[in-house]
Amino acid sequence: MKLLTAKSKKWWSLTALAWMLVASGCGAGGEPAAQASGSAGESSSKVTKIVVGTGTGFPRVCFLDENGKLTGFDVELLRKIDELLPQYEFEFQTMDFSNLLLSLETNKIDLVAHVMEKNPEREQKYAFNAEPYAHWRNRIVVAKDNDSIQKLDDLVGKKVLTSATSAEAQILENYNKDHDGKIDIVYQSGQANDTVNQIVTGRVDATIAADFVVPVIDPQKQLKLVGEELSSDDVLYVFRKDDADEKALSDAIDGAVKELKQDGTLSKLSTEWLGSDVTGDHAK
Numbered sequence: 001m002k003l004l005t006a007k008s009k010k011w012w013s014l015t016a017l018a019w020m021l022v023a024s025g026c027g028a029g030g031e032p033a034a035q036a037s038g039s040a041g042e043s044s045s046k047v048t049k050i051v052v053g054t055g056t057g058f059p060r061v062c063f064l065d066e067n068g069k070l071t072g073f074d075v076e077l078l079r080k081i082d083e084l085l086p087q088y089e090f091e092f093q094t095m096d097f098s099n100l101l102l103s104l105e106t107n108k109i110d111l112v113a114h115v116m117e118k119n120p121e122r123e124q125k126y127a128f129n130a131e132p133y134a135h136w137r138n139r140i141v142v143a144k145d146n147d148s149i150q151k152l153d154d155l156v157g158k159k160v161l162t163s164a165t166s167a168e169a170q171i172l173e174n175y176n177k178d179h180d181g182k183i184d185i186v187y188q189s190g191q192a193n194d195t196v197n198q199i200v201t202g203r204v205d206a207t208i209a210a211d212f213v214v215p216v217i218d219p220q221k222q223l224k225l226v227g228e229e230l231s232s233d234d235v236l237y238v239f240r241k242d243d244a245d246e247k248a249l250s251d252a253i254d255g256a257v258k259e260l261k262q263d264g265t266l267s268k269l270s271t272e273w274l275g276s277d278v279t280g281d282h283a284k
Contacts, residue, residue, distance in 0.1 A: 049089050050249060052078055053100045053109035057189075060216045060273050061115055062094075070094060073273035074113045077133060080265055084256040088249065096189060098164040101126065104240060110249065115210075117167040117233035127241045131254040132234030133266060134278045136210035138168055139225045143199050149206055150227045156181035158205035161188050161198055168208040171230050196222055212278045 054062045054074055062072040070092055082090040093109055100112045104126065115136075118128045142149050149155060152175050162169040164187045172185050186204050188195070196218050198204045208230060214223055237253060239246040260266040267277045 046087060047089050048087060048245075049091055050111065051109045052090050052092050052111055052113050053103050054092055054094055054113045055097050055100070056094045057097070058114065060275075062113070073134075073269060074115060076273065077260070077266070077269055078113055080260055080269070081253055081256040084259060085252050088252065097166065098189075101165055101238070104238060107240075110239075110246070111253075112238035115235045116238050117231070118236055119167055119170055119231075119233070121170055122167075122238070125241065127239040127243075127246060127250065128236040129239070129250040129254050129257075130236075131257040132236055132279075133257050134235035134270065135280065136212055136233065136235060136278060137229040138171065138208055138210055138231045138233075139229055140206055140227050141199070141209045141214055141223050142206045142226055144222055144224045146205075146224075152183075152230065153181075155183045155206060157184065159184045159186050159203070161186045161195060161204040161207040163188055167231065167233065171208055196220075199223060212274050212276060215275055 054070075056062060056064050056070065058072065058074075060072055062070070062074045065071050075092065078090055078092075082088065093103075095103060097114060100109070100114060101122075103109045104112055115134060116122075116128075117136075122128075140149060140151070140155070149158070152171075155172075155175075156179070160172055160183050162172060162185060169185065169187070172183050176182050176185070188198075195207055195209075199207065200222050209217075209225075211225060211229075214225055237250070239250050257266065261279065266279050270277045270279045
């Protein structure tokens, strides 16, 4: 082994010092490198990715346009909300409506955006944000020449189309639990998109839908809303219950929704996509 000369010892000492400075992350001024470089790394580390669960089978609300782009009222509203929340980055994940709540429970997504209503059954398992972004009233929908159905009792023995896990399905299921007469509930895939055709051709007798939905899915006016409202609810986002991160996200979204209401963006989006402003008249 060769002995180190004084000159080589000095070179090795300087080299070791340089490596120590690199390893400790210090810049020339003695500050951590990330801070000295304008904290770009620190800023990006604070952005949390949020996986938003939605569908592709609800015309004007969440659907794929002719170019295969995901768009609609729910989608474009969340894009506006995302712009106001630099601490989050939203990523959309599409799936069948019936899988949305289960995906939330199993942490595959972080929130559900599919014009969701809050009802007692859902509140037992999920959390909702506080600031509504829309409001609707559910009523019975039949073919325009059908005058025999006006209320839930008239649906006994009839085939009624709905989507599994929806608030409308819950209305029908609760009726069947409380009455001897049974409504024949027909569950439809969220991707079917043939509600109007099924009712007009007589494959089913009716469905239950929000007041603004009928003009959206039936521009040719082959259907009509009948009877009194069956439920009246605010439209909210759904989150996991008893989760601190979810609560922080919910609160942040509430602030953004309020801002979009105040500057008129929310009303404009509703009119653009749904044909009318359904963002007011919140449930009491």
